[in-house]
Amino acid sequence: MKRLIGDSIRPGDILFSARRGVSGKIVRGVTWGEVSHAMICVQHSSFIDSTMEGVLAHNIQRLFFEDDESVFHFRLREGVSPEKLAAITEYARSQVGTRYSLPEAARSVIAVRKPRSRQQFCSRLVAQAYGKAGFELVPDPDYCSPEVLRNSPLLQELPVQTETVSKEEFEWWSTSDNAIEKSKEAYKTLFKRIREFAPDVENHDDLLKFRARHPDADPYVVEALHDSGLLDLWQVDIDLHPSRYDHTLMAQQRGESVRHYCISTVREAYTGGIRYAQNLATLKRVFKDFPRPSLELEIALYETLTRNHQSRREVAYSWLRAHHPDDLAQDMEQIAPHSPEWFRVVEVVDANLNALSKYAVQQEDSPYVCSTCGDQPAHAYRIANEADVNPGVPSLSLCEDCLEIRRRMGYILDPFFDR
Template identity: 25%
Template sequence: MKYLLPVYELQIGDILMVNRYDTTANWIREKTNSNYSHVLIYRGDNCFLESDGLGVASVNPYRLLFDKLEDVCILRLKDTSKLSKIAQSIGNAANKIGTSYATPLEVGRGMDCKDERMVANQPNRQFCTRFVAQIYKEAGLPVVKNADYCSPKDFEDSDMLFKLNISLLEASEEQIEFANEKNPPIQLLTEATFTFFDNVRTLVGKDIQTFPQLDEFLRLNPKFDEQITKILEKTDYLWVGDLERQLNSHLYDFDSFIQYYGFENALNYSLSELPHEINRTANFKNSIEVYKKLYDETSLKYFDAHYKCYQKQLQFSQERFTVFSQVVMSNHDY
């Protein structure tokens, strides 16, 4: 038997505590006396953010399978009036996708730290609990005593969180197949991002971990523009959106969409995705504005490449939105 999360019950800021059974996970549970070994945070839009062994990445909740009911716990903030602050902080944290994982020594300090005053030795690196704790700290919510060094146990014991009473769903064969199949767009984007920053750090000799950090570096060091742009173009980063559109072409045409899902499933899919698509559109428009301004100020090729990439992503998002809207509006015809 395999289990899935009831994603429809999640809200932005929910903390997912999970068990893994590799050597590191076993060590974390033993070292911290915790019931869990890994922590993720729900971003909304059917997306978790986490910092795993590679670094900060996004995770599709429908690809998270669990063998045991007790391997999962959802923690939620008690004060729901603070959710807007959490949403903004999570949005900022998404800029850290691609950030490298902290060294084993730094992670070990995090699992063993009892001093609330101790500050991070590697403030530009992340591990799972630090990543989530810092999101809450930025929102003015100290859910753990030390956001730089904390363990899963610290979240379990937090007075600001409560355990959500949810029931996992039994996964169908189709859902298990979907969860286990490779997801080229997300996988390629993650690999491309990590590869890109690894090469950039080698080139410039700086511990640059995020796109905002790189944006600022290039503003001050435009001589690296052409080299860094070439590094970006050699990865799949700029083309992942095109691949997603190719693989999921049924999402971009009304008739194909209905044929692929059947009308009832297409309607449910559309109703669930329309709010997420609105959020994506807003995010793409914001990124377009940011990179257009940077390009207008500097004329750097790197900023122009990002500007054009986000323009294309906005176009794809609007195409999907049109199809979903058509399905909803045509409900009375079926």
């Protein structure tokens, strides 16, 4: 057995495979192609695809291939901005739970076209994700085969980096707990239960709209959330890796594997968990107009997930600062205040700050102003405890007066590394 080396794969990368089995052989035969499946990386060690189980997230470490099985690694030829990359990965995440459309997958390889449904199949999911960011990988993203997608002139093939997986390790991975795999099962259970009384719901966005229109159905949604196990799923990773969330326990850890984990964590210090804060902000906005008990449950869930991500980040940050400060200075993700990426995030999680900062930048015709009052000079600071004081806001540009005010408000603010 073999698997891909996770460090060689970036968010936005597309993986193609020639999976064994009848369906894979049919797809390759009809399209005269080498591949039958496509998937997209959305985060370090995490990818999303659409299979007969629906659209789900998976762990790259658990993606195993036979030794003679073909795997291909592709990336966009041109550079992609953080904003466009976020649009790509956010769309893929938004489709989690959506059902697989076997009939439409079949039409994509035999050139039969009908109005598309809202369901997904693997190559449609990838092509549409890129389309959300303005990249037309194929002429018809609604109906394209994996082979057509692989031959897109906008993509370039990269060398596939794999490593051997021993029989013992494969058996261990197959039987051990894993948060991503449990999340997959929880989402499958949730949407199966939801569709018993709301058959048109495909994903979480649909579920939000359904609850707004059908308050009488909310008790069933509450029951489905509890039965799915989704509300307590965050505890799995803490039980498996307690040191990742505890400064004292992590301080006792040593070795290259710990160093590698901490580096990978700070590289996605804020973008790795921004979806939690964005979902939290969205749920709170919906709750103001539609105060449903099921929304309260999800708000509590995403508050917990946001704090847990903060704990992981700060524990990794502290360990690297103590043992490998050069790694921290080089690899710590820094989202510059008032950059396009910063505004894209803040627009969702704090509309007031977004408007205030945009006005200040426009008035002074410079991004290097205080995010609060517009004064200069101002300096960039990361928010170490954003989950507690301003969920999702990664950084601020502050003058001396506003820096002192924010610190009195409970903000823990660290200067940016000078690069």
